[in-house]
Amino acid sequence: MPELPEVEVVRRGLKRYVAGRTIKAAEVLHPRAVRRHTTGPEDFVRVLAGAAVNDVRRRGKYLWLPLSTGSVLVGHLGMSGQLLLQPAGATDGPHLRVRLQFSDGGPQLRFVDQRTFGGLAVSPATGPEGLPAELAHIAPDPLSPELDEAAFATALRRRRTNVKRALLDQSLISGVGNIYADEALWRARLHYARPTETLTRPAAVRLLAALREVMTAALAAGGTSFDSLYVNVNGESGYFERGLEVYGRAGRPCRRCGAPIRRDPFMNRSSYICPRCQPRPRRAHW
């Protein structure tokens, strides 16, 4: 479940059902799922055995679980990863990659990932809040109190790129992916190709506000689920799809002005815009 609201839904589920429990045994069913664990699958299994899960934290699209051993279990869902709580007797699906059994004999935590872009790893807890070193380059996200509005506006306007590319750069602001970038740009009435250096400070601030609004609304709806790939820890879909204004709505009318929404190829993927509310930028802005 890729973007921030979906990952936060998972974080809350893990916090509720996994925090406080002790891992009895880990099992790696596909080594690629732990490729970021540099010392290999056997070591991954070894260091998790007997570790208690103290908490569940998130920055952007990354999750990490501080452990009683002083290490953290880091996870990223990639494009198709799921973290599911399932009873021991539940059948193993075809994309089950990692299984964690707990000493209480309760529901297992299963990492299921069709495309294997996601993964798990155990790392030393180095930074504040146990932030592992491999997440040091990940900027604060729109829902984090650490994200400073003025600093974000300055950093965004200092970039020499276009605004959507900047939003997707996790070292500038994290948690924003293709859906919520398009949704926030629509709300802020900005075209994806708008050069960042032409953004006024108020426009940058409005864009951040739009990100916060759309992500807060999506989170309240349990996230966006176009299909069964994006589910919470109990396998349930969110219903924010109905709250989307542009993403996936090519040809349908803009709910603000009525013009048909358009899908443009951009950065080897898709961007959805209202061509009337979000006109392509002219060469100069001032």
Added chain:
DNA sequence: CACTCAACCTGCCGGC
């Protein structure tokens, strides 16, 4: 340093 692009995977859908 800043930026672009291909690569990593599987599955689904539409066109021929």
Added chain:
DNA sequence: TGCCGGCAGGTTGAGT
């Protein structure tokens, strides 16, 4: 029916 290209909520590392 089958094959093929295109596309999908992401990240990273090599190359310019």
